[in-house]
Amino acid sequence: MFNCSAVYGFVTISVNRCFAVVYPQKRFFKKLSWCFISAGIQWMLSFILPIPIFYTCYEAFMQGKLLWTLTWIGPYEFFIVLVVPAVIFAISNGIIYFTVRASSRRVHTVAASISGSSTTECLSSRDILLLKHMVFVFIVYLTGWSPVYISAAAGVTNGMPAWLFYLLQLPAGVSFMILLLDLLWYNHEVRQYLKEKFVRWLHIQ
Template identity: 30%
Template sequence: MDAYSILEIVRNIVYSGVLLIALVYSCLILLISRFRHQNNMFILNLCVNTMTTCIYFIIYFYAIYYDMPQSMCILFNYAFNIASIQIPFAFVAFTVHRFCVIVYHTKALFKTKQWVVICILTQWIAQFVISLPFVFEYYDDCTSNTVWMGFYTLITAVILPSSINMILNICIFIHVRKSSLRVHPGRLNTITNGINHQQSRISRRDISLLKQMIFTFTMFIIGWTPALVINTVDVMIFVNFDVQMASVYLSVICLLAVIINLFIYNHEIRRYLFDSIRRCFHC
């Protein structure tokens, strides 16, 4: 067995590991009612997007070695763009939700399950619509590409979601900053101080969650940008195969780091899982 075959096996093992962790995470949120709150529903959405991305790219690296009918090439490349953009778009859906909840906290709609459904459903519709240009592209074969298609995927997977996330997060932090500096004269009684303390505590929790999601999103972007850039550049100039493979493995490892980091950060789910494992060993 040569080195490349070994690397292929390692890549698929990592993809499978990501798939398994995301599946366990999703099952815990779906099957245990106390975990089905708003934030976890967005994490569930992120896990589902991660699973579909992993499944596609496991198939992708096998499929590129085989000839497929022209009609399948259209679906193949359409799915490639969807798989490339759906994780960053899942982060955008969460950021839009937190922006509305924090900035427009007096609006009842943004605290409902219906709003969560709207955000997630809009994200899924958007990624299918945004990828439609790939349906109307002509393909000589399934591995062929054009410069504009590579740039389109790079823009929609990296530049667009990064810009939206950055703008919304800046707006959130400005709003929180202004709120923390705002003085309310006359509110000096004990009850009001208690309420203000509770509001401040909720804001800190929101900001902590946002910082974690920003860190995770940044980690994903750092991992996937080189692969998408090389995917675009390779159409114009030859890129060494080892460099291409290195960018692919970087993206896979970062995807694994993202899902592990989300799992570690979610204390309630992590504690529940570890307690369950501990009880199993004590039985």
């Protein structure tokens, strides 16, 4: 459940950013109520999606079955923790990129018409930076969460030594921290808010 909550937390942030970019004039997506709705959806998904696993494990425990005989759990975890979030990531970030790209093209067209010059269209530095950031986040996410869940889906974690299983989980934790730090660094408003709080704390001290 924690893995679902962590992963879908980043998915929620990605979807929220998509709405903010696509609908910049919609005040609803800037209200606190939208934040509560998003958080509620995230926690609801984090609670609902693992229910089949919890129920099946409980049934297996009551019947005295071994958990490694439940071969569908690994592929199911792979699907809900890796495949579904990756698809949502790709769609939301793709929408963000093409929306920003269209905005850059409009600005470029207006600037060209005002100056009266005719230039060939190319990617702006903002578009390139945004594209690089999206690719970076996607690669960090996949490389971090793939090892343990691909192994579980393939069934190779059955009978695996505990230290090796924990070692497979290590990239997921590193990926989580990298994405969290990237979120704080890339979000100018959050970074400015934390900076002001830190400066105010220093003055109090």
